[in-house]
Amino acid sequence: MTLQDIEEVYQIELLSFKTPWAKESFLKEITTNKNVSNFIIAQYDNKIIGYAGIYLVGNEGHITNIAVHPAYRKIKIGELLFINILRIAVDLKVQTITLEVRESNQIAINLYSKYHFFPVSVRKKYYIDNGENAIIMKLSITNLNKFCDELTNNLNLIKEKFRCPIKIDDIHF
Numbered sequence: 001m002t003l004q005d006i007e008e009v010y011q012i013e014l015l016s017f018k019t020p021w022a023k024e025s026f027l028k029e030i031t032t033n034k035n036v037s038n039f040i041i042a043q044y045d046n047k048i049i050g051y052a053g054i055y056l057v058g059n060e061g062h063i064t065n066i067a068v069h070p071a072y073r074k075i076k077i078g079e080l081l082f083i084n085i086l087r088i089a090v091d092l093k094v095q096t097i098t099l100e101v102r103e104s105n106q107i108a109i110n111l112y113s114k115y116h117f118f119p120v121s122v123r124k125k126y127y128i129d130n131g132e133n134a135i136i137m138k139l140s141i142t143n144l145n146k147f148c149d150e151l152t153n154n155l156n157l158i159k160e161k162f163r164c165p166i167k168i169d170d171i172h173f
């Protein structure tokens with residue numbers, strides 16, 4: 001993700017979250033925080049249709065965002081982004097990855113559970129707009145090779161099904 005991408009990413013952020021990040025937060029991630037922050041985008045037809053971010057510090061990762069433009073949901077873009085962001089972590093031998101998710105966000109919880117994230121704790125009334133709890137989910141990678149194979153297999157399955165040429169930057173496959 002580059003400076004030029006921020007506006008498009010921000011528009012998806014506004015469409016996707018009740019308490020969206022400010023534009024300046026994205027700017028900070030790719031400038032001041034660029035040593036720890038990794039952001040990828042998905043593009044179709046030269047338009048950004050999704051993005052995901054992860055902090056990587058030592059052997060720990062924390063997923064900061066993932067969103068797909070509403071017009072492009074449920075066609076595996078979110079999963080492609082998720083696989084790619086996990087692969088960046090795995091390439092750096094990260095062993096644990098955490099994230100937080102609204103307890104009502106079953107769609108995201110399903111996606112995370114598919115990749116073996118499991119709930120470890122609850123942050124009560126974490127979200128300021130409605131006082132909703134956040135579920136903290138964690139992935140512990142015990143068998144790196146097996147997990148890599150799973151990511152690659154799932155990526156290939158999605159690619160086989162896909163007819164649209166979606167481009168995801170920072171692909172490490």
Ligand SMILES: CC(C)(COP(=O)(O)OP(=O)(O)OC[C@H]1O[C@@H](n2cnc3c(N)ncnc32)[C@H](O)[C@@H]1OP(=O)(O)O)[C@@H](O)C(=O)NCCC(=O)NCCS
Nearest residue numbers: 016066067068073074075076077078079101107108110111
């Ligand atoms: C969460 C999000 C990124 C998923 O992206 P997507 O491209 O629509 O999802 P995909 O088509 O790649 O689906 C991947 C998995 O997500 C889950 N999922 C996606 N849509 C779902 C739905 N409508 N109902 C239930 N589960 C769903 C499933 O586990 C699915 O895997 P499956 O197809 O094998 O069942 C997208 O819904 C989004 O941008 N939501 C708003 C932002 C958000 O909530 N981000 C998460 C913050 S914690």
